[in-house]
Amino acid sequence: MKLEFTKMQGAGNDYIYINGFETTLSQDTATRLAHQLSNRNFGIGADGLVIIDPVDGADAKMRMYNADGSEGKMCGNAIRCVAKYMYDHGIVTKEKVVIDTLSGKKAIDLVIENNFVSEATVDMGAANFVLSEIPVKSAEAEWIDYTFTTSIGDYQVTAVSMGNPHLVTFLDEIHDLNLTVIGPVFEHHPAFPERINTEFVVVHSPTELSMRVWERGSGETMACGTGACAVVAAAVRNGHSPAGEWITVHLLGGDLAILYNDETVLMRGPAVEVYKGSIELVV
Ligand SMILES: N[C@@H](CCC[C@H](N)C(=O)O)C(=O)O
Numbered sequence: 001m002k003l004e005f006t007k008m009q010g011a012g013n014d015y016i017y018i019n020g021f022e023t024t025l026s027q028d029t030a031t032r033l034a035h036q037l038s039n040r041n042f043g044i045g046a047d048g049l050v051i052i053d054p055v056d057g058a059d060a061k062m063r064m065y066n067a068d069g070s071e072g073k074m075c076g077n078a079i080r081c082v083a084k085y086m087y088d089h090g091i092v093t094k095e096k097v098v099i100d101t102l103s104g105k106k107a108i109d110l111v112i113e114n115n116f117v118s119e120a121t122v123d124m125g126a127a128n129f130v131l132s133e134i135p136v137k138s139a140e141a142e143w144i145d146y147t148f149t150t151s152i153g154d155y156q157v158t159a160v161s162m163g164n165p166h167l168v169t170f171l172d173e174i175h176d177l178n179l180t181v182i183g184p185v186f187e188h189h190p191a192f193p194e195r196i197n198t199e200f201v202v203v204h205s206p207t208e209l210s211m212r213v214w215e216r217g218s219g220e221t222m223a224c225g226t227g228a229c230a231v232v233a234a235a236v237r238n239g240h241s242p243a244g245e246w247i248t249v250h251l252l253g254g255d256l257a258i259l260y261n262d263e264t265v266l267m268r269g270p271a272v273e274v275y276k277g278s279i280e281l282v283v
Contacts, residue, residue, distance in 0.1 A: 008271065013077035015077075017052065019089070020060075020063075021053075030051060030063065047218045048075075048217070052082050061099070061100040062079055074106075074163035076124065076162070076226040076228065076256075078225075079225070083110060084271040104125060121268040125162075127265055131159060134165045136196075155169045166231075184214075197213065199213050199227045201234075203241075207246070
Protein backbone atom coordinates (compact mmCIF):
# COMPACT_ATOMS: atom_id res chain seq x y z
CA MET A 1 0.00 0.00 0.00
CA LYS A 2 1.36 3.42 -0.96
CA LEU A 3 0.67 6.20 1.55
CA GLU A 4 1.01 9.90 0.66
CA PHE A 5 1.78 12.15 3.63
CA THR A 6 2.80 15.70 4.50
CA LYS A 7 5.13 16.51 7.37
CA MET A 8 4.12 19.71 9.19
CA GLN A 9 5.18 21.46 12.38
CA GLY A 10 3.84 24.15 14.68
CA ALA A 11 6.54 25.61 16.96
CA GLY A 12 8.52 22.40 16.40
CA ASN A 13 5.65 20.05 17.42
CA ASP A 14 5.77 17.85 14.31
CA TYR A 15 3.20 15.40 12.99
CA ILE A 16 2.69 13.28 9.88
CA TYR A 17 -0.49 14.52 8.16
CA ILE A 18 -2.71 12.29 6.03
CA ASN A 19 -5.36 13.77 3.72
CA GLY A 20 -8.46 11.74 4.63
CA PHE A 21 -10.35 13.40 1.75
CA GLU A 22 -8.20 11.16 -0.50
CA THR A 23 -7.13 8.23 1.72
CA THR A 24 -9.31 6.35 4.22
CA LEU A 25 -7.56 4.97 7.31
CA SER A 26 -9.41 2.85 9.88
CA GLN A 27 -8.89 3.42 13.59
CA ASP A 28 -6.75 0.27 13.89
CA THR A 29 -4.53 1.22 10.94
CA ALA A 30 -4.14 4.79 12.23
CA THR A 31 -3.11 3.51 15.68
CA ARG A 32 -0.58 1.12 14.18
CA LEU A 33 0.83 3.66 11.71
CA ALA A 34 1.12 6.38 14.36
CA HIS A 35 3.25 4.07 16.48
CA GLN A 36 5.32 2.72 13.59
CA LEU A 37 5.88 5.92 11.56
CA SER A 38 6.46 8.33 14.47
CA ASN A 39 9.56 6.43 15.55
CA ARG A 40 12.57 8.70 14.82
CA ASN A 41 14.93 5.75 14.22
CA PHE A 42 12.73 3.13 12.58
CA GLY A 43 10.00 5.29 10.97
CA ILE A 44 9.54 8.74 9.40
CA GLY A 45 9.96 10.44 12.78
CA ALA A 46 7.32 12.66 14.38
CA ASP A 47 5.43 13.42 17.59
CA GLY A 48 2.47 11.53 16.11
CA LEU A 49 0.01 11.18 13.23
CA VAL A 50 -2.87 13.45 12.21
CA ILE A 51 -5.69 12.56 9.80
CA ILE A 52 -7.80 15.27 8.13
CA ASP A 53 -11.18 13.67 7.42
CA PRO A 54 -14.34 14.97 5.73
CA VAL A 55 -17.27 15.45 8.15
CA ASP A 56 -20.80 16.88 8.14
CA GLY A 57 -21.24 20.18 9.99
CA ALA A 58 -17.61 21.40 9.85
CA ASP A 59 -14.91 21.94 7.22
CA ALA A 60 -13.05 18.82 8.41
CA LYS A 61 -12.55 16.51 11.35
CA MET A 62 -9.09 16.19 12.92
CA ARG A 63 -8.08 12.77 14.27
CA MET A 64 -4.78 12.93 16.15
CA TYR A 65 -2.63 10.11 17.49
CA ASN A 66 0.34 10.35 19.81
CA ALA A 67 3.64 8.62 19.00
CA ASP A 68 2.62 5.56 21.10
CA GLY A 69 -0.56 5.16 18.99
CA SER A 70 -2.97 6.50 21.64
CA GLU A 71 -5.63 8.90 20.36
CA GLY A 72 -5.63 12.47 21.73
CA LYS A 73 -8.84 14.49 22.04
CA MET A 74 -7.29 17.78 21.00
CA CYS A 75 -3.98 19.17 19.71
CA GLY A 76 -3.41 22.92 19.55
CA ASN A 77 -0.39 22.86 17.26
CA ALA A 78 -1.91 20.27 14.91
CA ILE A 79 -5.19 22.13 14.49
CA ARG A 80 -3.34 25.20 13.14
CA CYS A 81 -1.48 22.94 10.70
CA VAL A 82 -4.73 21.22 9.63
CA ALA A 83 -6.28 24.63 8.87
CA LYS A 84 -3.17 25.64 6.89
CA TYR A 85 -3.17 22.35 4.97
CA MET A 86 -6.83 22.82 4.03
CA TYR A 87 -6.32 26.37 2.76
CA ASP A 88 -2.96 25.82 1.03
CA HIS A 89 -4.22 22.65 -0.71
CA GLY A 90 -7.49 24.26 -1.87
CA ILE A 91 -9.85 22.17 0.29
CA VAL A 92 -11.22 25.51 1.59
CA THR A 93 -10.90 29.00 0.07
CA LYS A 94 -12.05 31.03 3.12
CA GLU A 95 -9.95 32.60 5.87
CA LYS A 96 -12.01 31.22 8.78
CA VAL A 97 -12.37 27.45 9.07
CA VAL A 98 -14.16 25.21 11.55
CA ILE A 99 -12.56 21.90 12.49
CA ASP A 100 -14.25 19.21 14.52
CA THR A 101 -12.23 17.32 17.16
CA LEU A 102 -12.97 14.78 19.88
CA SER A 103 -13.29 17.79 22.21
CA GLY A 104 -15.69 19.70 19.96
CA LYS A 105 -15.61 22.16 17.05
CA LYS A 106 -12.94 24.88 16.98
CA ALA A 107 -12.92 28.03 14.80
CA ILE A 108 -9.59 29.09 13.30
CA ASP A 109 -8.75 32.49 11.76
CA LEU A 110 -6.01 32.36 9.14
CA VAL A 111 -3.40 34.95 8.16
CA ILE A 112 -2.59 34.61 4.45
CA GLU A 113 0.70 35.82 2.97
CA ASN A 114 1.49 35.28 -0.74
CA ASN A 115 -1.48 32.88 -1.04
CA PHE A 116 -0.31 30.63 1.81
CA VAL A 117 -1.24 30.53 5.50
CA SER A 118 1.56 31.91 7.69
CA GLU A 119 -0.18 32.03 11.07
CA ALA A 120 -3.43 30.90 12.65
CA THR A 121 -5.49 31.93 15.69
CA VAL A 122 -7.64 29.22 17.27
CA ASP A 123 -10.61 29.72 19.58
CA MET A 124 -9.79 26.81 21.91
CA GLY A 125 -12.91 27.05 24.12
CA ALA A 126 -12.94 27.44 27.90
CA ALA A 127 -10.36 26.02 30.28
CA ASN A 128 -11.91 23.63 32.80
CA PHE A 129 -10.52 23.23 36.32
CA VAL A 130 -13.08 20.65 37.57
CA LEU A 131 -11.03 17.60 38.58
CA SER A 132 -13.69 14.97 37.84
CA GLU A 133 -13.91 16.29 34.25
CA ILE A 134 -10.13 16.44 33.56
CA PRO A 135 -10.09 13.61 34.91
CA VAL A 136 -8.11 13.55 38.16
CA LYS A 137 -8.92 11.17 41.04
CA SER A 138 -9.12 13.28 44.19
CA ALA A 139 -11.46 14.22 47.03
CA GLU A 140 -10.88 17.91 46.12
CA ALA A 141 -12.97 19.80 43.53
CA GLU A 142 -9.99 21.62 41.97
CA TRP A 143 -6.21 21.57 42.27
CA ILE A 144 -4.99 25.18 42.23
CA ASP A 145 -1.44 25.44 43.65
CA TYR A 146 -2.13 22.03 45.24
CA THR A 147 0.66 20.08 46.96
CA PHE A 148 0.96 16.89 44.92
CA THR A 149 3.05 14.07 46.34
CA THR A 150 4.98 11.84 43.94
CA SER A 151 7.69 9.20 44.35
CA ILE A 152 10.31 11.88 43.49
CA GLY A 153 9.02 14.62 45.79
CA ASP A 154 6.25 17.16 46.29
CA TYR A 155 5.21 19.60 43.55
CA GLN A 156 2.82 22.58 43.65
CA VAL A 157 0.44 21.86 40.76
CA THR A 158 -2.64 23.23 39.02
CA ALA A 159 -4.82 20.82 37.01
CA VAL A 160 -6.57 22.08 33.86
CA SER A 161 -8.44 20.55 30.93
CA MET A 162 -8.16 22.19 27.52
CA GLY A 163 -10.21 19.34 26.04
CA ASN A 164 -7.29 17.13 27.12
CA PRO A 165 -5.73 16.78 30.58
CA HIS A 166 -2.88 18.99 31.83
CA LEU A 167 -0.97 19.46 35.07
CA VAL A 168 0.97 22.72 35.41
CA THR A 169 3.80 23.30 37.85
CA PHE A 170 5.57 26.64 38.33
CA LEU A 171 9.28 26.39 39.13
CA ASP A 172 12.28 28.74 39.49
CA GLU A 173 14.13 27.06 36.61
CA ILE A 174 13.33 24.42 33.99
CA HIS A 175 16.47 24.31 31.83
CA ASP A 176 18.19 21.50 33.72
CA LEU A 177 15.11 19.36 34.48
CA ASN A 178 15.52 15.72 33.46
CA LEU A 179 12.08 15.26 31.95
CA THR A 180 12.75 11.68 30.84
CA VAL A 181 12.86 10.83 34.56
CA ILE A 182 10.26 13.30 35.90
CA GLY A 183 7.72 13.19 33.03
CA PRO A 184 6.72 9.51 33.31
CA VAL A 185 6.23 9.85 37.09
CA PHE A 186 3.43 12.37 36.41
CA GLU A 187 2.11 10.68 33.26
CA HIS A 188 1.59 7.31 34.95
CA HIS A 189 0.61 8.48 38.46
CA PRO A 190 -2.56 6.65 39.67
CA ALA A 191 -4.31 10.01 40.22
CA PHE A 192 -4.68 10.27 36.42
CA PRO A 193 -6.86 7.46 35.02
CA GLU A 194 -6.30 8.69 31.44
CA ARG A 195 -2.65 9.70 32.06
CA ILE A 196 -1.72 13.42 31.86
CA ASN A 197 0.31 16.02 29.95
CA THR A 198 2.61 17.94 32.33
CA GLU A 199 3.99 21.47 31.89
CA PHE A 200 6.98 22.89 33.80
CA VAL A 201 6.90 26.69 33.80
CA VAL A 202 9.00 29.72 34.71
CA VAL A 203 7.26 33.10 35.06
CA HIS A 204 9.53 35.90 33.73
CA SER A 205 6.88 38.61 33.98
CA PRO A 206 3.04 38.68 33.99
CA THR A 207 3.01 38.56 30.18
CA GLU A 208 6.05 36.36 29.49
CA LEU A 209 6.41 32.70 30.49
CA SER A 210 8.72 29.82 29.48
CA MET A 211 7.70 26.18 29.56
CA ARG A 212 8.78 22.64 28.82
CA VAL A 213 6.26 19.89 28.33
CA TRP A 214 6.07 16.14 28.82
CA GLU A 215 3.19 14.90 26.65
CA ARG A 216 1.31 11.73 27.45
CA GLY A 217 1.93 9.28 24.65
CA SER A 218 4.78 11.25 23.02
CA GLY A 219 7.27 12.25 25.76
CA GLU A 220 9.05 15.60 25.69
CA THR A 221 8.04 17.61 22.61
CA MET A 222 9.28 21.00 21.42
CA ALA A 223 5.86 22.57 21.97
CA CYS A 224 2.29 21.84 23.01
CA GLY A 225 -0.53 24.22 22.03
CA THR A 226 -3.11 22.92 24.49
CA GLY A 227 -0.29 22.87 27.07
CA ALA A 228 0.52 26.55 26.49
CA CYS A 229 -3.19 27.39 26.92
CA ALA A 230 -3.32 25.33 30.13
CA VAL A 231 -0.20 27.13 31.40
CA VAL A 232 -1.72 30.58 30.84
CA ALA A 233 -5.04 29.47 32.40
CA ALA A 234 -3.08 28.23 35.44
CA ALA A 235 -0.98 31.43 35.52
CA VAL A 236 -4.15 33.55 35.64
CA ARG A 237 -5.79 31.36 38.33
CA ASN A 238 -2.57 31.54 40.44
CA GLY A 239 -2.33 35.34 40.08
CA HIS A 240 0.86 35.32 37.98
CA SER A 241 -0.73 36.72 34.77
CA PRO A 242 -3.69 38.91 33.86
CA ALA A 243 -6.85 37.71 32.10
CA GLY A 244 -7.77 39.41 28.80
CA GLU A 245 -4.19 40.15 27.67
CA TRP A 246 -1.96 38.36 25.18
CA ILE A 247 0.72 36.38 27.03
CA THR A 248 3.88 35.18 25.24
CA VAL A 249 4.80 31.58 26.01
CA HIS A 250 8.32 30.52 25.02
CA LEU A 251 8.65 26.83 24.14
CA LEU A 252 11.69 24.87 22.94
CA GLY A 253 10.50 25.17 19.31
CA GLY A 254 9.23 28.76 19.28
CA ASP A 255 6.68 31.10 20.79
CA LEU A 256 2.88 30.93 21.11
CA ALA A 257 0.63 33.85 22.07
CA ILE A 258 -2.24 32.99 24.40
CA LEU A 259 -5.15 35.11 25.64
CA TYR A 260 -7.23 33.77 28.55
CA ASN A 261 -10.78 34.75 29.45
CA ASP A 262 -13.22 32.80 31.66
CA GLU A 263 -15.31 32.05 28.56
CA THR A 264 -12.55 31.02 26.16
CA VAL A 265 -8.83 30.79 25.44
CA LEU A 266 -7.33 32.08 22.17
CA MET A 267 -4.08 30.65 20.83
CA ARG A 268 -2.03 32.25 18.04
CA GLY A 269 1.02 30.67 16.43
CA PRO A 270 2.85 29.44 13.36
CA ALA A 271 2.01 26.52 11.08
CA VAL A 272 4.63 25.24 8.63
CA GLU A 273 4.69 22.58 5.92
CA VAL A 274 8.09 20.86 6.05
CA TYR A 275 7.92 18.34 3.19
CA LYS A 276 5.69 15.91 1.33
CA GLY A 277 6.47 12.23 0.87
CA SER A 278 5.10 8.82 0.14
CA ILE A 279 5.96 5.43 1.53
CA GLU A 280 5.26 1.86 0.48
CA LEU A 281 3.74 0.16 3.50
CA VAL A 282 4.22 -3.53 4.05
CA VAL A 283 0.75 -4.32 5.50
N1 LIG B 1 0.93 18.49 21.11
C1 LIG B 1 -0.41 18.73 21.39
C2 LIG B 1 -1.19 17.81 22.27
C3 LIG B 1 -1.20 16.38 21.75
C4 LIG B 1 -2.10 15.43 22.52
C5 LIG B 1 -1.63 15.11 23.92
N2 LIG B 1 -0.37 14.43 23.95
C6 LIG B 1 -2.71 14.27 24.60
O1 LIG B 1 -2.67 13.02 24.52
O2 LIG B 1 -3.61 14.86 25.21
C7 LIG B 1 -0.84 20.17 21.38
O3 LIG B 1 -0.19 20.95 20.66
O4 LIG B 1 -1.83 20.53 22.01
